[in-house]
Amino acid sequence: MGKLTKVDHGIQTLREAILEEKWTLTNGYISEKSLIDFLKLSKVSVRKCIACLQEENYLRSIPYKGYVVGPAAIQKIYERKYKGEYRRRVIFVIEMEKLTNYHYSAIVDAAKDEAKLLNFEFQVSDLDKESLVDEINRHPDVLTTIALLKTDLDFVDYLIQSCAPSISVEFVSDEAIIDSIVQDDGQGINLAFDSAWDKNHREIGLIVLGNHYFQPVRRYTAFTAALMRKNLLDLTYASTTKRFDPEGGKECVRKLYSNGKKPTAIIVSHLEMITGILDELELIGVIPGEDVSIIAWGNEFLKNKYLSYSKWEKLNIDLIQWSREEMGKMVIRMLEARIKNPLIPTMKVEVPVEYVDNGSVKTL
Numbered sequence: 001m002g003k004l005t006k007v008d009h010g011i012q013t014l015r016e017a018i019l020e021e022k023w024t025l026t027n028g029y030i031s032e033k034s035l036i037d038f039l040k041l042s043k044v045s046v047r048k049c050i051a052c053l054q055e056e057n058y059l060r061s062i063p064y065k066g067y068v069v070g071p072a073a074i075q076k077i078y079e080r081k082y083k084g085e086y087r088r089r090v091i092f093v094i095e096m097e098k099l100t101n102y103h104y105s106a107i108v109d110a111a112k113d114e115a116k117l118l119n120f121e122f123q124v125s126d127l128d129k130e131s132l133v134d135e136i137n138r139h140p141d142v143l144t145t146i147a148l149l150k151t152d153l154d155f156v157d158y159l160i161q162s163c164a165p166s167i168s169v170e171f172v173s174d175e176a177i178i179d180s181i182v183q184d185d186g187q188g189i190n191l192a193f194d195s196a197w198d199k200n201h202r203e204i205g206l207i208v209l210g211n212h213y214f215q216p217v218r219r220y221t222a223f224t225a226a227l228m229r230k231n232l233l234d235l236t237y238a239s240t241t242k243r244f245d246p247e248g249g250k251e252c253v254r255k256l257y258s259n260g261k262k263p264t265a266i267i268v269s270h271l272e273m274i275t276g277i278l279d280e281l282e283l284i285g286v287i288p289g290e291d292v293s294i295i296a297w298g299n300e301f302l303k304n305k306y307l308s309y310s311k312w313e314k315l316n317i318d319l320i321q322w323s324r325e326e327m328g329k330m331v332i333r334m335l336e337a338r339i340k341n342p343l344i345p346t347m348k349v350e351v352p353v354e355y356v357d358n359g360s361v362k363t364l
Contacts, residue, residue: 029066071342110328210240246276
């Protein structure tokens with residue numbers, strides 16, 4: 001066996017210091033300079049040490065900020081301390097008012113059931129960023145994992161620093177180095193577009209929320225790509241609004257038809273807008289189901305919720321649906337996978353969708 005080099009010694013020293021918890025969340029990000037001072041090695045040698053520990057997932061690089069302790073080190077720390085006998089818990093972070101919404105409550109309920117099966121304690125919380133970090137640190141004998149269902153992606157930065165195994169649910173930044181799960185928006189748009197196209201529709205519209213992040217962007221992008229695949233370069237068939245309600249739907253219809261467009265099929269990205277869309281179409285003399293075919297994102301439960309007691313409750317609508325229960329289960333399974341094998345690359349999971357043909361798209 002060859003003589004250990006300074007870099008080899010540096011790797012051993014740094015690995016052991018991490019396992020002895022020299023760096024914790026309260027230290028913030030670990031800078032390259034602090035590692036040079038700690039190891040008393042040159043910048044080149046320290047970078048070699050860092051590269052090795054990144055491969056082992058003992059350190060994770062956060063661009064422009066520094067390094068944090070990686071999941072492999074976290075797992076090793078708990079094994080050392082508690083000999084494999086330690087409690088595990090999931091904190092599902094979500095605004096409490098969202099729990100009154102079926103879309104979110106179904107995900108949380110399924111996650112809770114799956115957590116019980118996999119021996120995780122489970123709690124739902126609406127802690128702010130600082131309080132969440134305090135809660136993680138308050139129970140050092142418990143391996144805390146986080147499921148984050150929040151639009152405020154500043155939380156992600158805190159979670160990365162906390163080193164807790166974490167997953168972002170539905171609201172996802174592509175740049176964040178954190179596991180995430182969303183519905184397959186691209187697949188859903190393609191299924192809807194192709195269904196209309198196969199029935200000879202050549203003027204297909206999209207109504208979508210106009211926020212430039214998360215789900216609306218993925219759907220708008222997929223719709224644009226679907227148009228281009230068919231060599232259709234007129235992108236004015238997408239109509240957006242900032243309003244997530246029937247009034248927003250009315251606004252989108254007015255925009256869509258104001259430029260002389262007459263789509264024969266419309267993909268509705270959000271059922272929250274549906275009654276406004278249908279009412280406004282009728283107002284301008286376009287009869288839903290006759291003059292224009294409607295495809296909407298959502299399941300039968302949500303369709304009935306938004307159309308019941310309206311004049312449109314018997315209207316057939318083809319649906320793009322996905323399983324919230326499957327998403328909830330996958331949240332916990334992904335956290336379990338991250339604990340069992342910290343070397344898994346960052347997971348970006350998409351829950352499959354399906355197209356439900358209720359006969360609403362006419363053949364032209």
